[in-house]
Amino acid sequence: MTVPVTGKSGSGAGAVTWLRRNLFRSPLDSVITIISAVIAAWVVYKTVNFIFVTGRWEIIRRNEKLLMLGRFPEVHVLRWSITAVTLAGWGGLIAGILRARQIASGSIVPDAPFSARRLGDLAARFWIPAVVVLLTLGLASSSGPWITAVLAVVAAIAGRLIGPFIGRVKLGRGANATLYTFLAVLPVALYFYVVDAVGFDDWGGFTLNLFLAVVSIILCFPLGVMLALGRRSKLPLVQLVSTAYVELVRGAPLFVLLLLANVALQFFIPASLAPSKATRSIVVFTLFTAAYMAEIVRGGLQSVPTGQSEAAKALGLSPARQTGLVVLPQALRNVIPAQIGQLISLFKDTSLAGIAMGLFDVLNVASAIPAQGDFRGQGLIGETLAFTALLFWAVSYTMSRESQRLEKRLGVGTR
């Protein structure tokens, strides 16, 4: 029906032609176009109206700390600022080191340091999370978040600028191991620094969702790969256990598993020994997502032609190296979109932890605050849920964008 026409629509006459060709080609086209336009306009009007006119965002402004950090004691919030700034610097440092090493190994071509293209690239990658962060800061009732955000940006830039100097230094095996250990231990140390102060009873909000997601993602990935390899193993027992695990875990709803971990664990473990609710959530998220990752990775393994492992065999590579150096890298590369999809799904599923486990996560906060004294009876759940959805969307969308970038970098589809 409608045939998109690639042509200049700059001039007025051109625009009219374009409209006629693409939107009003036949009477039916015209009717569809008009109906669609009316629906779209109505949706946009209602949305804009909600955001700028009817929406009462005071509830978000007043409860912002609760939505982000939960009931984190005010005296310890400084720990959060320090953690956020350190993590930003850490991320910048890693990016700088990796880039310098990639340039040194010749896998990427160095670029002018501050070219317009690179700045534009950076803006295109991160403008959505940046806008959401600015929005959140705009609603903040104190100067603390602002100072933290500015310092975090400064730390990230500083890390990114210092990183290449470390990356360019040729390090021995030992020094290299020390560097990586330091970079790996730092976030763990920060975790203890934060949790030491409050524990999971008081930590909540969106940062808890992020924390649950990040830890589960890091843990589920190797487990999923191991299960995928296990399912293809020639050892019958390994194959059986892997297959049984995947089929069993995939068969149960995540919500049920979370409830089980919350309620049924006490039948097996005395209450004094039971792990915290957050730990239990992480275990459930990890085990659940690992089963799905296993199937995705298995699909990836099957997509690698047998000629690849034959060539690796013929070169005399050991079975472990055939898999680790030849087959697995290609398999994982081939299924990046599906893997990232699963991880985005995991990230959003952390919102189940609040209701199922009684954690004070962002959704739990968002459903609870409309019942606060000042706001009771005003029906503000729409506002709080919209804000929650925006937070999840910004992170999910960024993950998706970054995965597309990764795909392009690793040259998916350009064999």
Added chain:
Amino acid sequence: MIKKNKANKVGGAAGNDKDPVPEDSQEDDAVGGAGPSGGASVADVDLNVIDVTEAPTTSAATGVAAEVFADATEAGGTGEAMITLDKVDKFFGDFQALTDINLNVGKKEVVVVIGPSGSGKSTMIRCINRLEEHDAGRIIVDGTELSNDLRNIQEIRRETGMVFQGFNLFPHLSVLDNITLAPRNVRKFAKKKAEAEAMELLERVRIPEQAGKYPGQLSGGQQQRVAIARALAMNPKVMLFDEPTSALDPEMIGEVLDTMKDLAQEGMTMICVTHEMGFAREVADRVVFMADGQIVEVGNPEHFFTSPREERTQLFLSQIL
């Protein structure tokens, strides 16, 4: 050098009552005729062969399988055996892919294997480095017998380079990394040493300028030459070529064959499965003709292309030449 009659089992009695090969059923009848006649003409063939053989290679004749082994060790190349296949059988399920394969390849010898598709050529050379497992008989590579012991298999694979029809380069690695992967991980070379050797190999296959590219950026002929360099990087004693030019555009076949000729002239022991008869004629010390999973005829190229003895061979040559 003594001209020796290389005994080779021709598919006389054994060959004809087995399962027909699905792909070339029309050629089965030809084998049926070839068997008995081959068995009857031993004496004539011997005379013929001795007349035409000048090179220190062997010629084919029918004979008792037991003699094959003893005779073959003295035959081909320098006379010392590099690869020995002794009564090798291979089944895919009920289908017998290889039947009583006896072949000796001497050091520095170039053996070209020809035959119709489905005749077991690829299966035979894939058995040599255990990409396929043989079901009966013995395979000995440079004194090491292929067994189920993984260390044993690894040792043979390290000494055996293989080049595939479909190149099978690793698409996620650069050309240089493709070549250095095995030396660094199997021979435990330092990165620098491995890369220096890889560059030498790329010079040898005449594409040093492609070192930093990825396989997907190269032409088919270049990819296959990288694959040859990759196999050579393990410093193998034997090179197995499994139809290395079949997947190439015609204009690229020459460059790959030239590389293989260089290799042959440098004294590499080679087994090539190929349909390039010109290459066989020019480079081969011996030509092996296979049909229906059996070695039908073995001879030096001149004998082979001018006066093939077996009807089955004659038919095949008449179809392709």
